[in-house]
Amino acid sequence: QVQLVESGGGLVQAGGSMRLSCAASGRTFSTYTMAWFRQFPGKEREFVAAVKWNGDSTDYANSVKGRFTISRDSAKNTVYLQMNSLNTEDTAVYHCAAATPWGPLVRNWYIYSYWGQGTQVTVSS
Numbered sequence: 001q002v003q004l005v006e007s008g009g010g011l012v013q014a015g016g017s018m019r020l021s022c023a024a025s026g027r028t029f030s031t032y033t034m035a036w037f038r039q040f041p042g043k044e045r046e047f048v049a050a051v052k053w054n055g056d057s058t059d060y061a062n063s064v065k066g067r068f069t070i071s072r073d074s075a076k077n078t079v080y081l082q083m084n085s086l087n088t089e090d091t092a093v094y095h096c097a098a099a100t101p102w103g104p105l106v107r108n109w110y111i112y113s114y115w116g117q118g119t120q121v122t123v124s125s
Contacts, residue, residue, distance in 0.1 A: 002114040009119030020081040022096030034079040038092035047107040093118040
């Protein structure tokens with residue numbers, strides 16, 4: 001069982017930066033693929049970024065590549081999402097998620113077994 005708690009959301013101006021954190025409970029954190037998804041009102045969750053269980057591979061949605069960076073600290077059981085050059089289209093609820101496999105399906109929400117409650121990110125123009 002893994003419990004995930006996000007933090008770090010809030011309001012930021014366009015062009016600014018923000019870092020999200022996701023604290024995980026459970027001794028097996030280091031064995032999970034960790035990811036960030038975001039959800040816009042009335043839409044399905046959208047893949048943002050993922051990091052392999054050992055941290056040596058990452059994947060990003062095209063819309064955030066070059067602006068966002070995902071990382072993990074296994075000693076702290078925490079995964080981060082550093083977001084730079086934010087724009088209003090990044091406004092959403094951001095969720096972290098955990099899954100056991102790493103592979104071509106990491107962008108699909110249905111492989112993730114555990115989810116955090118989400119944190120709101122609002123980018124103002």
